[in-house]
Amino acid sequence: MKGTFKGRREDARLVTGQGRYSADCDLPGQLHAVFLRSDRAHAQIVSLNVKPALAMPGVVAVFTGEDMERGGLKTPPPLLKAPGRGGMAMQVPHHDVLAQARVRYVGQEIALVVAGTALAAQDAAAAIEVAYRELPAVAEAEAALAPDAPQLHTEIPGNLAFDFEYGDAARTDAAFARAARVTRITLDCTRLAGNPMEPKACLAAYDAATGSYDLYSPTQGVSMTRMNLSGIFGVPPDRFRVRARDMGGGFGVRSEAYVEYAAALHAAKVLGRPVKWVSTRSETFLSDYHGRAATMTGELALDRDGRFLGIRFGWTVNSGAYLSQPGPLINTLTPATHAVNAYGIPAFYGRHKLVFTNTTPTTAYRGAARPNVSYLVERLVDEAARESGIDRIELRRRNLIPKEAFPYKLGSIDYDSGDPPGLLERALKHARWTTFESRRSQSRKRGKLRGIGCACFIEPAGAGAVPKEQVAIRFGRSGEAVIHAVAGPSGQGHETVLPDIVGGILGMDPERITLRTDDPTAPPLIGAGTIGSRSMMAHGGGAAAAAQEVIRKGLALAARELGVAESDVRFERGAYRVKGRRDSIGIEALVRKHAGASPHPLDAIGEIPAPKSAPGGAHVAEVEIDPETGVTRVLRYTAVDDCGRVLNHVLLEGQLHGGIIQGLGQVLGEHCLYDQSGQLLTGSFMDYVMPRAGIAPDIRLYDHSVPSPGNPLGVKGAGEAGTTGALPALSLAVIDALRPLGINHLDLPYTPARVWHAISAAQQRKQ
Numbered sequence: 001m002k003g004t005f006k007g008r009r010e011d012a013r014l015v016t017g018q019g020r021y022s023a024d025c026d027l028p029g030q031l032h033a034v035f036l037r038s039d040r041a042h043a044q045i046v047s048l049n050v051k052p053a054l055a056m057p058g059v060v061a062v063f064t065g066e067d068m069e070r071g072g073l074k075t076p077p078p079l080l081k082a083p084g085r086g087g088m089a090m091q092v093p094h095h096d097v098l099a100q101a102r103v104r105y106v107g108q109e110i111a112l113v114v115a116g117t118a119l120a121a122q123d124a125a126a127a128i129e130v131a132y133r134e135l136p137a138v139a140e141a142e143a144a145l146a147p148d149a150p151q152l153h154t155e156i157p158g159n160l161a162f163d164f165e166y167g168d169a170a171r172t173d174a175a176f177a178r179a180a181r182v183t184r185i186t187l188d189c190t191r192l193a194g195n196p197m198e199p200k201a202c203l204a205a206y207d208a209a210t211g212s213y214d215l216y217s218p219t220q221g222v223s224m225t226r227m228n229l230s231g232i233f234g235v236p237p238d239r240f241r242v243r244a245r246d247m248g249g250g251f252g253v254r255s256e257a258y259v260e261y262a263a264a265l266h267a268a269k270v271l272g273r274p275v276k277w278v279s280t281r282s283e284t285f286l287s288d289y290h291g292r293a294a295t296m297t298g299e300l301a302l303d304r305d306g307r308f309l310g311i312r313f314g315w316t317v318n319s320g321a322y323l324s325q326p327g328p329l330i331n332t333l334t335p336a337t338h339a340v341n342a343y344g345i346p347a348f349y350g351r352h353k354l355v356f357t358n359t360t361p362t363t364a365y366r367g368a369a370r371p372n373v374s375y376l377v378e379r380l381v382d383e384a385a386r387e388s389g390i391d392r393i394e395l396r397r398r399n400l401i402p403k404e405a406f407p408y409k410l411g412s413i414d415y416d417s418g419d420p421p422g423l424l425e426r427a428l429k430h431a432r433w434t435t436f437e438s439r440r441s442q443s444r445k446r447g448k449l450r451g452i453g454c455a456c457f458i459e460p461a462g463a464g465a466v467p468k469e470q471v472a473i474r475f476g477r478s479g480e481a482v483i484h485a486v487a488g489p490s491g492q493g494h495e496t497v498l499p500d501i502v503g504g505i506l507g508m509d510p511e512r513i514t515l516r517t518d519d520p521t522a523p524p525l526i527g528a529g530t531i532g533s534r535s536m537m538a539h540g541g542g543a544a545a546a547a548q549e550v551i552r553k554g555l556a557l558a559a560r561e562l563g564v565a566e567s568d569v570r571f572e573r574g575a576y577r578v579k580g581r582r583d584s585i586g587i588e589a590l591v592r593k594h595a596g597a598s599p600h601p602l603d604a605i606g607e608i609p610a611p612k613s614a615p616g617g618a619h620v621a622e623v624e625i626d627p628e629t630g631v632t633r634v635l636r637y638t639a640v641d642d643c644g645r646v647l648n649h650v651l652l653e654g655q656l657h658g659g660i661i662q663g664l665g666q667v668l669g670e671h672c673l674y675d676q677s678g679q680l681l682t683g684s685f686m687d688y689v690m691p692r693a694g695i696a697p698d699i700r701l702y703d704h705s706v707p708s709p710g711n712p713l714g715v716k717g718a719g720e721a722g723t724t725g726a727l728p729a730l731s732l733a734v735i736d737a738l739r740p741l742g743i744n745h746l747d748l749p750y751t752p753a754r755v756w757h758a759i760s761a762a763q764q765r766k767q
Helices: 010-014 067-070 118-127 167-178 222-233 259-271 283-289 369-386 392-399 420-430 433-445 494-506 534-561 587-593 649-668 720-739 752-766
Strands: 030-035 042-049 059-063 109-117 129-134 161-169 181-192 199-209 212-218 240-245 275-278 291-302 309-318 349-357 406-412 411-414 449-460 468-476 479-484 513-517 568-570 575-578 585-588 604-609 616-626 632-641 697-702
Touching: 030 118, 030 283, 030 513, 059 118, 059 259, 059 283, 067 259, 067 411, 109 118, 109 259, 129 411, 167 291, 167 309, 167 349, 181 369, 181 392, 199 259, 212 222, 212 259, 222 240, 222 259, 240 585, 259 275, 275 411, 275 479, 291 369, 369 392, 369 449, 369 720, 392 449, 420 449, 420 616, 420 632, 420 697, 433 616, 449 720, 468 534, 479 494, 479 534, 494 513, 494 534, 534 568, 534 575, 534 585, 534 604, 575 587, 585 587, 585 632, 632 649, 632 720, 632 752, 649 697, 649 720, 720 752
Parallel strands: 030 275, 212 240, 309 349, 479 513, 632 697
Antiparallel strands: 030 109, 042 129, 059 109, 161 349, 181 291, 199 212, 199 275, 291 309, 406 411, 449 616, 468 479, 468 604, 568 575, 575 585, 616 632
């Protein structure tokens, strides 16, 4: 399966403009929709006059919150089911599909205008008259917890959505009580915008004869969207056919059904015609759920020899005005599954508070809290090294989980396999760590500040809120095979890798095998989407299981063709062979013999238990800062990763490159910034810093893989490893460059202005 890379099969279609995205989908008789959104963060809706819009040319209907309420649309519950601290139940406010009575964040949907053209709908939306009564707003989570803070939801006093704890508090307290040294740090893991290249879009239709809905939308998993819509509409999930082909990026923010989709589906049902909506980039900034947004405090207890005894976390998470489906899960249970990162820390405890504010809701974003954990732990380790005088690499060596300790289990932590010390040593070697001081000296002579940072990590990957993963293989009339999985590609190369897996097992030419996202004409498959770095474990493993099921089904057919007992037939190298004879029949020939049968006798569904693994890595970043301008230049980046068995090196490197660049983007500039009134100040690419090709350093990637025992392919997650390593590695490198000036802490992002001001203040203190 690892042969010579021949390129991604999907590239020719995509780079020549032949991709088919949600905005490219059309249905006969379709109408076009535009949303009216709130321009203020917190206000009562005193009146809403839609008559001017209804009177405009081409307008078919205007829907308001009252219309959606009459339709019985509900709020789907978050994925997290666990109780909170002291048995606290999560506080889940109703999220109106279209706002009624009150708006709670800028960009919230108030009305849906449906017209014959998108331009007519846009003009009509602007004609709607809304009278507001302004209410005090709060944009920061810690401020929202204050006794006198504005209250977002009257039924939820104090704006506290959830108070969650994990680990062993008593054991951790005891570890801190006997510690020789305790290091403390508070960090801001800034709010980010996912900003996929493809804005949100949907085409909604309703079939009155069957009572079923069709939705064309960008999604990281049709099963997740289907379940979301089922919860909103209160009808069985098999009534929703979610259709997807190409998707221009996911990053976690395309993992659930947005209220815009529900509004369009309801409108299509009422009007009896398909309804199409395509978001603007401005709407993407405002209404796509954001990522990260947590203030994190960490404490690390050490003995006299620098051994880690315990670690404590305290997070205050800005959940926005409403709870997204995955948001509560990723900010509670996910950190609990790798709180010790890559270190053998015998005691840990965490307490996380999820808080409502007058901002856009937050959800999963590449890494989904894993980068937060590695950022906090690795900053703690470097700070402990500074305070104790122990070399930062030596401190890591003393405390990393040794290879022989795997599988490693401690409370909620369950790592299947790994070799953190091996990862670290390879990273140091390839990054030329031991010769760094000579490079720092050279930079100093040129008036520049040079720094280097090393981050080790282990992250949870896989699982998902499903018991198993199913993948189907179905055969066409000319013998071609089609793989159906619940999630399609959004840039990872699935159309190349999954056919390679199936072709390798069946002995078929992968060019005759095609990947499709689900099959709307067949019973829904069970599984989750491209979340949690699970695709090759779950969909790849499911495809391998389906291929094995095809082989099993073919034994009886082959035995009949060869005129022997089934027990006399074995399968190898793409053919069924008779033991002790030269008689054989290839699987492709067997497929063609039954071409046209419906269903084909070799059609199969493979399934595996929802897999999980613990990928890890050691990343080293080297930077140079110009103190005159505050500009940080990333000189080189070295990453050694354990992604389990590698199926396709080139595509793996592409995933790692993308994740690393997103991590660099967060460190160097990305930030969704609100003012005190709840207005988003960074709502366009004029204001929001996006990582561009110019920041890409010399990235060097190396494998140090330990296969996972938890899935048929032995693979581990890779899609989020780059971000999980880059956030701490680069931040540590910048702080290392600034330490000679006496700067030991700086909040993200490290923009030129922020770095320059820190340097200027440090220089003034020395005068």
